[in-house]
Amino acid sequence: MYSATTQTRQPWRPAAIGPDSRGVWLMGNDVDVARRLAGAGFDWVALDAQHGAIDRSALVALGRALADVGTNFVVRVPGVEHSWIGASLDAGAAGVIVPSVASVQDARAAVRATYYPPLGERSWGPFSPMWDAAPPPTEEADAQVQCAVMIETAGALEAVEEIAALDGVGMLFLGPVDLSLALDRSVADLLSDTRDEAPVPRIRRAAERHRKAVAAFAGHPDGVPAMRAQGIDRIAVATDIAIVALGAQRALALTDQG
Numbered sequence: 001m002y003s004a005t006t007q008t009r010q011p012w013r014p015a016a017i018g019p020d021s022r023g024v025w026l027m028g029n030d031v032d033v034a035r036r037l038a039g040a041g042f043d044w045v046a047l048d049a050q051h052g053a054i055d056r057s058a059l060v061a062l063g064r065a066l067a068d069v070g071t072n073f074v075v076r077v078p079g080v081e082h083s084w085i086g087a088s089l090d091a092g093a094a095g096v097i098v099p100s101v102a103s104v105q106d107a108r109a110a111v112r113a114t115y116y117p118p119l120g121e122r123s124w125g126p127f128s129p130m131w132d133a134a135p136p137p138t139e140e141a142d143a144q145v146q147c148a149v150m151i152e153t154a155g156a157l158e159a160v161e162e163i164a165a166l167d168g169v170g171m172l173f174l175g176p177v178d179l180s181l182a183l184d185r186s187v188a189d190l191l192s193d194t195r196d197e198a199p200v201p202r203i204r205r206a207a208e209r210h211r212k213a214v215a216a217f218a219g220h221p222d223g224v225p226a227m228r229a230q231g232i233d234r235i236a237v238a239t240d241i242a243i244v245a246l247g248a249q250r251a252l253a254l255t256d257q258g
């Protein structure tokens with residue numbers, strides 16, 4: 001097994017998306033914005049490579065910057081894509097958020113890409129942004145990595161029990177916007193529905209039954225109370241874009257003379 005000689009610090013930190021945590025969701029690829037947002041005190045940063053401007057080079061640059069400020073990051077990969085999942089973890093991500101999962105087979109593919117053999121088929125090649133740090137042994141990397149499967153399609157909701165039961169799926173991650181589109185309901189209606197058979201309680205119960213975590217994307221602080229009311233306490237509370245808009249509104253309000 002590979003071992004580095006002069007390095008001492010371990011780059012991996014466990015549980016990027018921990019209990020009762022607030023994350024910031026980065027759509028842009030600006031390193032200084034990432035640093036500033038991480039420094040504001042969010043518990044984790046999610047880099048959005050599905051809808052955001054984050055390509056492979058930006059991933060490495062942002063990963064390095066976030067390592068410098070000591071903030072864990074995860075990557076929302078573009079889809080159930082083996083190479084993107086591996087590249088994200090190689091770049092130092094503590095976990096991946098896998099979107100567009102439509103079946104238990106898709107969730108299995110996400111697990112295969114996230115873990116080294118024997119559980120998965122991840123290829124060896126950590127390209128950690130922390131050049132002074134030794135990559136962990138494969139068993140340790142596997143023990144610490146977070147594989148979050150998004151529940152945002154009708155198929156994933158249908159298979160939520162089976163997905164939650166899969167060895168290697170550590171977290172169910174609610175994507176309220178796509179799920180509301182798939183179910184033809186508004187986001188507000190979806191999030192406020194607390195009946196037993198409603199989608200969000202089903203997701204939470206499946207996770208609890210299989211001792212998996214649940215997280216959700218709010219995107220704007222206004223969406224957070226409804227998620228907390230549903231018992232979800234790991235939340236991406238705002239995107240970088242929402243934060244810029246909120247800051248702009250505040251700057252104008254503070255200087256309004258009219």
Ligand code: 3PY
Pocket residue numbers: 099152174175176177178179217
């Ligand atoms: C969703 O709500 O569908 C998301 O994927 C959040 O970006």
Ligand code: MG
Pocket residue numbers: 099152175177178
């Ligand atoms: Mg989505």
